[in-house]
Amino acid sequence: MKRTGFLHDIRYLLHDTGPYHPEMAERLQAIQKGVEAAGLLPQLTEIKAVPADMAWIEAVHATVYIRRFEEVCRSGVRQFDYSDNQMCTETYDTAILAVGGVLEAVRMVMAGEIDNAFCAVRPPGHHAEVAEAMGFCYFNNVAIAARYLQKEWGIERVGIVDFDVHHGNGTEHIFEEDPTVFYYSIHEHPSFAFPGTGRDFDTGKGAGKGFTKNSPMLPGQGDEEFKALIQQDLLPAFEGFRPEVILVSVGFDALDADEMADMRLSRACFTWIAEQLKVLADQYAEGRLISVLEGGYSIDHLGELAEDHLKVLMRD
Amino acid sequence: MFVSKSMTRKVLTAAKDESIFSAQERMKQAAIRHLPVVDADGRLIGIVTDRDLRSAMPYSLIKNTCDDAERAKLAEMRVGEIMSPDPITLNPAHTIQDALLLVQEHKVGAFPVVDDAGNLKGILSVRDLLRAFVNVLGIGQRGTLMGILVEEKVGQLKQIVDAITEEGISFGSVLVARYWEDDKRAVFPYLLTNHVARVKKKLTGMGFTLIDPMDWYLDQLPSKESE
Numbered sequence A: 001m002k003r004t005g006f007l008h009d010i011r012y013l014l015h016d017t018g019p020y021h022p023e024m025a026e027r028l029q030a031i032q033k034g035v036e037a038a039g040l041l042p043q044l045t046e047i048k049a050v051p052a053d054m055a056w057i058e059a060v061h062a063t064v065y066i067r068r069f070e071e072v073c074r075s076g077v078r079q080f081d082y083s084d085n086q087m088c089t090e091t092y093d094t095a096i097l098a099v100g101g102v103l104e105a106v107r108m109v110m111a112g113e114i115d116n117a118f119c120a121v122r123p124p125g126h127h128a129e130v131a132e133a134m135g136f137c138y139f140n141n142v143a144i145a146a147r148y149l150q151k152e153w154g155i156e157r158v159g160i161v162d163f164d165v166h167h168g169n170g171t172e173h174i175f176e177e178d179p180t181v182f183y184y185s186i187h188e189h190p191s192f193a194f195p196g197t198g199r200d201f202d203t204g205k206g207a208g209k210g211f212t213k214n215s216p217m218l219p220g221q222g223d224e225e226f227k228a229l230i231q232q233d234l235l236p237a238f239e240g241f242r243p244e245v246i247l248v249s250v251g252f253d254a255l256d257a258d259e260m261a262d263m264r265l266s267r268a269c270f271t272w273i274a275e276q277l278k279v280l281a282d283q284y285a286e287g288r289l290i291s292v293l294e295g296g297y298s299i300d301h302l303g304e305l306a307e308d309h310l311k312v313l314m315r316d
Numbered sequence B: 001m002f003v004s005k006s007m008t009r010k011v012l013t014a015a016k017d018e019s020i021f022s023a024q025e026r027m028k029q030a031a032i033r034h035l036p037v038v039d040a041d042g043r044l045i046g047i048v049t050d051r052d053l054r055s056a057m058p059y060s061l062i063k064n065t066c067d068d069a070e071r072a073k074l075a076e077m078r079v080g081e082i083m084s085p086d087p088i089t090l091n092p093a094h095t096i097q098d099a100l101l102l103v104q105e106h107k108v109g110a111f112p113v114v115d116d117a118g119n120l121k122g123i124l125s126v127r128d129l130l131r132a133f134v135n136v137l138g139i140g141q142r143g144t145l146m147g148i149l150v151e152e153k154v155g156q157l158k159q160i161v162d163a164i165t166e167e168g169i170s171f172g173s174v175l176v177a178r179y180w181e182d183d184k185r186a187v188f189p190y191l192l193t194n195h196v197a198r199v200k201k202k203l204t205g206m207g208f209t210l211i212d213p214m215d216w217y218l219d220q221l222p223s224k225e226s227e
């Protein structure tokens, strides 16, 4: 059995998005409950959040943006620029804890304390741009983790796989000119779903040309199309790139029952993608895989999806 | 929405006695496909496209097999001999919509923009038009497109806009298009949010029908005439 880390922390519930927001604390409670009920906790290495060193956040985000986020948040204003970004006074600190928790998970994997990890964090990150909060995201957890891997651990090639139903515009944008970070995303087609980016002809820019790959799916498509695209687009891309560590933006919102978008993946398909990613990690990255929660809003199903995901990571 | 705001002002031009080799070289350098031809006073007298230039050159030249005599003859050829005189032009006060309709009517990639006195003021290419259209659609911003079917009666759009505004959601754009059924309209709000599920429910609750995203054929709605 692999030594799998599970990042969860009660402080991630403190980010309060108000009464009508889908990105709510209950999401993590559902995940926690599912993992507990499945009896997985004793076999997992529990990871607790620590605040991130500001230098790592600044490795991705503009300092003026970070300061502005802090000020707006502490002032008690409940919305940051867009109606999507509902906050409370704890949001800024929670976002720092989300980054810090993910970096701690990465550190433990790199130090050999665990083999892989799943990070159940809030707020999510993949829509966050260098200087803009967007789509419930404030700090781009995964992008910061990629920079941390490179600067602190000397990793040269980081592979990011994002299977949230929405395109990770922030992550793509941050690395689009960077040939050392490969960003792969499979998501609902941008003409039908937020954020309106991630077209199949967007493949990176400048030196980063060829190091971004997008697989848009049409509304209503499901397991079959998803699997075909992963096999056709992701597997060959990573065979060429040979990532030394794999970071995963885990979104459970492509699930059929999830109302945030129009894709129809089954529960089993999420197990399938986790298995594919683990095979890739074993092939190229000495098994080093850190997955980080992005979206997923079906409270009734998040528990079992997290359970399945962790079970795949724990398997030999 | 005036052409003058969207056109390219710094225009590369040619005189009618410039050699076609020189014109071709300058167009290649600047990566442009349309070269307005002007007289000494800056008045438009024609236009040369990269296609005009290519068809003026014999195949043997492209293959590098033509002899010196033939090459010398081509070098003597002037822009004025191959340009299209009286090209279709726009006035700076024309609108983007005028230009769109003109593009659809004539298979032209760019229009010289001239004032009432015939002076060249700029050039408007299909690319400029597309940029304006992307802007109008709002798709340069991050958001979600929705489709709502409404009956053609007073106050429908207001209800939709109010319902969305009450949710605190900003609009990137709102497009209203004809629908297959004559008494209905398709409304496409582009919303700057990741969170449309709630607004969708609200609108269905109010009696609106959402258009299945797979049934969006923005470019294929039947025209009134063909019905």
Ligand SMILES: [Zn+2]
Pocket: A164, A165, A166, A251, A253, A294, A295, A296
């Ligand atoms: Zn999502």
